[in-house]
Amino acid sequence: xxxxxxxxxxxxxxxxxxxxxxxxxxxxxxxxxxxxxxxxxxxxxxxxxxxxxxxxxxxxxxxxxxxxxxxxxxxxxxxxxxxxxxxxxxxxxxxxxxxxxxxxxxxxxxxxxxxxxxxxxxxxxxxxxxxxxxxxxxxxxxxxxxxxxxxxx
Ligand SMILES: [Cu+2]
Numbered sequence: 001x002x003x004x005x006x007x008x009x010x011x012x013x014x015x016x017x018x019x020x021x022x023x024x025x026x027x028x029x030x031x032x033x034x035x036x037x038x039x040x041x042x043x044x045x046x047x048x049x050x051x052x053x054x055x056x057x058x059x060x061x062x063x064x065x066x067x068x069x070x071x072x073x074x075x076x077x078x079x080x081x082x083x084x085x086x087x088x089x090x091x092x093x094x095x096x097x098x099x100x101x102x103x104x105x106x107x108x109x110x111x112x113x114x115x116x117x118x119x120x121x122x123x124x125x126x127x128x129x130x131x132x133x134x135x136x137x138x139x140x141x142x143x144x145x146x147x148x149x150x151x152x153x
Contacts, residue, residue, distance in 0.1 A: 040067040041144065045112075048150035050128045058128055060120035060136060060150050061113045069107035071141035079134055081124040088117055097121075105140075128152045 042065040049059045058080075064072075075083045085100040100118070105111050113119050120136065128134055133149040140146070 041065070041070070041140075041146075042067075043146065043148065045114075046148055046150045048122070048128070048134050048152040050130065050152045051126060056124055056126045058122040058125050058134065058152065060122055060134070061115065062120075062148070062150070063110060063112045063114075064105055065108065065110045066105040066140075067108060068142075070105045070144070072103040072105065072138055073141050074102075074139045075120060075136060076139075077122060077134060077136050079125065080122045083123070083136060084121045085113075086119050086121050088119070102141075 043062060045061065045063040047061045049061075051058050060083075072085065075085055077083050085103055086097045087100055088095055088097050090096075103111070103118075111118075122134060122136070125134065130153055132152050134152060136148050136150055138146040138148065
């Protein structure tokens with residue numbers, strides 16, 4: 001049952017929080033083969049914004065919650081030359097982006113990548129079409145590796 005989970009449903013169920021949450025959870029369980037251990041991490045709200053115009057940088061958003069606490073050590077993609085974690089902040093009225101080398105996931109706390117704040121910069125991807133997905137790998141300090149598919153729009 002876990003293996004048949006269609007990861008695209010994460011996008012399809014947007015707005016129905018419970019369903020999206022469950023789908024994301026099943027996707028992770030099926031991909032990492034960690035079984036019950038993976039349930040100590042919730043991942044939801046996966047979304048990718050395709051590059052605009054002739055650009056080649058896509059942006060990814062998601063929400064994580066680690067029940068025991070963890071840390072994102074790196075992000076990458078088999079479909080992109082580079083992926084970085086960034087944080088947007090306003091300083092003196094000017095919006096700035098700062099690269100995050102790693103990111104703490106405090107126990108039980110919801111950590112969001114969302115418009116206007118933290119985001120994933122996915123470099124060198126000209127060819128993402130609408131309704132396609134882009135695979136992103138998140139490596140955690142605990143040793144867990146999340147292989148996630150971000151639905152693009
Ligand atoms: Cu950025």
